[in-house]
Amino acid sequence: MKIFIAQNSPRVGDLDGNVHQIHAGMAEAENSCCDLAVFPELAVTGYPPEDLLLRPLFLDEVEKAVQAVVGASGNVCVAFGAPRRDGRVLKNSVVLAQNGRVIGYYDKQQLPNYGVFDEQRYFSAGSGHGSVFEANGWRIGVGICEDIWHDELASRQAGSRCDVWLNLNASPFHRGKQLVREKLVQRRSRQFSAPVIYVNPVGGQDEIVFDGGSFASDSQGHLILRAPMFEPWSGVLDLAAVGDEHITPLPEDLEQVYKALVLGVADYVRRNGCSQVVIGLSGGIDSALTAAIAVDALGAENVLGVLLPSHYSSDHSIIDAEALVNNLGMESITLPIANGVDAIEDTLAATFASWGKTESDLTEENIQARIRGVLLMAISNKTGRMVLTTGNKSEMAVGYATLYGDMAGGFAVLKDVYKTQVFALCRWLNRDKEVIPENTITKPPSAELRPDQKDSDSLPDYDELDAILAANIEERLGVEEIASRGYDQPEVKRVVRMLQLAEYKRRQSPPGVKITERAFGRDRRYPITHGFWE
Numbered sequence: 001m002k003i004f005i006a007q008n009s010p011r012v013g014d015l016d017g018n019v020h021q022i023h024a025g026m027a028e029a030e031n032s033c034c035d036l037a038v039f040p041e042l043a044v045t046g047y048p049p050e051d052l053l054l055r056p057l058f059l060d061e062v063e064k065a066v067q068a069v070v071g072a073s074g075n076v077c078v079a080f081g082a083p084r085r086d087g088r089v090l091k092n093s094v095v096l097a098q099n100g101r102v103i104g105y106y107d108k109q110q111l112p113n114y115g116v117f118d119e120q121r122y123f124s125a126g127s128g129h130g131s132v133f134e135a136n137g138w139r140i141g142v143g144i145c146e147d148i149w150h151d152e153l154a155s156r157q158a159g160s161r162c163d164v165w166l167n168l169n170a171s172p173f174h175r176g177k178q179l180v181r182e183k184l185v186q187r188r189s190r191q192f193s194a195p196v197i198y199v200n201p202v203g204g205q206d207e208i209v210f211d212g213g214s215f216a217s218d219s220q221g222h223l224i225l226r227a228p229m230f231e232p233w234s235g236v237l238d239l240a241a242v243g244d245e246h247i248t249p250l251p252e253d254l255e256q257v258y259k260a261l262v263l264g265v266a267d268y269v270r271r272n273g274c275s276q277v278v279i280g281l282s283g284g285i286d287s288a289l290t291a292a293i294a295v296d297a298l299g300a301e302n303v304l305g306v307l308l309p310s311h312y313s314s315d316h317s318i319i320d321a322e323a324l325v326n327n328l329g330m331e332s333i334t335l336p337i338a339n340g341v342d343a344i345e346d347t348l349a350a351t352f353a354s355w356g357k358t359e360s361d362l363t364e365e366n367i368q369a370r371i372r373g374v375l376l377m378a379i380s381n382k383t384g385r386m387v388l389t390t391g392n393k394s395e396m397a398v399g400y401a402t403l404y405g406d407m408a409g410g411f412a413v414l415k416d417v418y419k420t421q422v423f424a425l426c427r428w429l430n431r432d433k434e435v436i437p438e439n440t441i442t443k444p445p446s447a448e449l450r451p452d453q454k455d456s457d458s459l460p461d462y463d464e465l466d467a468i469l470a471a472n473i474e475e476r477l478g479v480e481e482i483a484s485r486g487y488d489q490p491e492v493k494r495v496v497r498m499l500q501l502a503e504y505k506r507r508q509s510p511p512g513v514k515i516t517e518r519a520f521g522r523d524r525r526y527p528i529t530h531g532f533w534e
């Protein structure tokens with residue numbers, strides 16, 4: 001049996017574009033004399049279509065799009081994902097079509113409703129009748145993404161004999177997930193006594209990134225194919241000649257994370273109608289990594305760096321930013337902010353003095369960050385460049401960022417990347433030649449909002465901070481459990497409290513790329529206003 005596997009890159013709601021991709025795959029499958037062509041979950045709408053699914057007009061258009069695919073089907077049996085109206089309810093379905101007609105529907109039975117997933121808001125679960133279909137003399141089992149993760153469902157499905165099992169996915173990336181998928185599917189193929197084909201899309205959609213990496217496992221659970229991660233791909237798997245098939249090596253962890261960030265930025269910026277971005281360059285490590293990612297995502301010619309020195313900026317911040325600009329081959333300009341800061345402070349001086357508030361404090365620090373935000377947004381408005389913000393997960397966790405200041409912008413590239421990972425990614429980037437200036441990596445992190453300021457004045461050491469944060473956010477451990485790992489209990493309590501207090505900031509922050517199992521945003525939905533403090 002020859003199976004065409006389409007690791008497409010659907011764009012949510014772009015029905016014409018998505019159908020065009022499916023048609024292109026079908027033509028290739030016909031030319032390669034395949035028996036079967038398989039596309040991802042919801043390949044017609046993209047994933048997740050969210051509340052578009054609540055619009056009858058959208059569903060009318062989806063039906064026309066599905067008809068266009070079905071009508072174009074020939075000898076090759078095509079299996080593709082689309083929403084399907086079934087009486088008064090909506091199903092998340094696979095349509096199987098051949099020679100211009102539908103030969104069967106499979107409705108997803110396990111609708112994920114955790115983390116970034118909200119499927120029960122839109123879909124009703126399939127009843128479980130008929131997971132196996134016949135086409136071209138072959139028995140084809142079908143499941144959709146979450147279905148294959150459930151043991152009980154798999155045991156029931158394992159009772160039906162089939163020649164191949166298709167699993168159509170829309171499975172977003174997080175660190176370490178690909179190996180977990182492969183191990184699971186290898187186990188399922190032994191259970192089903194059939195090869196399993198796992199098809200995953202590729203591309204960024206708001207905060208999530210689909211990493212591709214489609215693969216197949218034979219009936220004994222051996223991996224027989226792995227497509228590249230993070231790029232569109234299609235290919236033919238001949239089950240009679242599996243020895244010849246290609247297994248793309250898995251990129252190492254940091255490379256996967258970096259590629260996810262690059263793809264997330266490229267697709268967010270371009271699919272929202274921009275081609276260029278602007279970034280404030282402080283000479284620090286966060287803005288440096290953000291710029292490197294933007295250059296890889298969009299091309300150096302599309303990334304503008306802006307140096308915004310203040311009274312407190314050190315000489316090395318300018319030298320380091322210039323070295324970065326040089327290494328990346330990008331354009332930069334310098335706009336000193338001292339006059340803007342002075343103008344705002346002068347405007348407020350008499351009023352603050354009348355309140356007896358003559359000491360400089362956080363207010364003035366934040367004015368600097370906000371002037372920078374004003375200038376970057378002015379450049380954005382004038383040129384159409386999107387502002388990329390630079391705050392990392394550690395900072396977003398504890399609220400170490402200024403609202404309407406360095407948080408102002410369109411997309412928060414490092415929002416899910418802990419500071420310790422920022423360092424690791426920069427070291428990885430520099431593995432062959434210097435991309436991130438060495439001094440940017442080695443100097444102590446500082447917001448430079450007052451003389452000689454260091455992050456360590458207000459925050460624990462980043463190794464410790466990140467370990468505490470990951471334990472609370474990813475592992476959901478409480479203060480005492482975290483402290484029992486050898487951390488100072490009052491310090492753990494302080495960090496967890498900062499994390500909880502900063503929820504209001506995170507709600508106002510731009511979206512960013514999810515790379516961990518629990519990102520801020522849809523993955524972790526904390527109330528802002530509440531009375532439960534650990």
Ligand SMILES: Nc1ncnc2c1ncn2[C@@H]1O[C@H](COP(=O)(O)OP(=O)(O)OC[C@H]2O[C@@H]([n+]3cccc(C(=O)O)c3)[C@H](O)[C@@H]2O)[C@@H](O)[C@H]1O
Nearest residue numbers: 362365366369395399400401402403406446447449504528
């Ligand atoms: N629950 C709530 N819901 C809505 N708003 C709430 C609120 N609680 C306070 N607020 C408001 O939020 C304001 C405080 O927030 P904000 O104005 O941002 O200021 P704030 O959090 O007080 O200060 C910013 C912090 O970030 C640090 N920082 C700034 C810039 C860059 C970096 C860096 O290294 O990257 C670090 C800076 O050193 C300082 O510690 C309050 O004045 C209040 O109006």
Ligand SMILES: Nc1ncnc2c1ncn2[C@@H]1O[C@H](COP(=O)(O)OP(=O)(O)OP(=O)(O)O)[C@@H](O)[C@H]1O
Nearest residue numbers: 280281282284285286287307308309390406446447
């Ligand atoms: N002098 C500056 N010139 C241009 N942009 C700046 C400057 N200072 C701060 N910014 C912008 O504000 C962001 C927050 O900077 P800040 O130096 O306060 O903290 P940080 O988290 O240590 O970031 P970085 O590692 O990039 O310095 C920077 O990443 C940058 O985008």
Ligand SMILES: NC(=O)CC[C@H](N)C(=O)O
Nearest residue numbers: 112145146149170171172
């Ligand atoms: N679309 C889905 O059903 C995704 C759920 C699934 N567990 C995943 O791999 O992420």
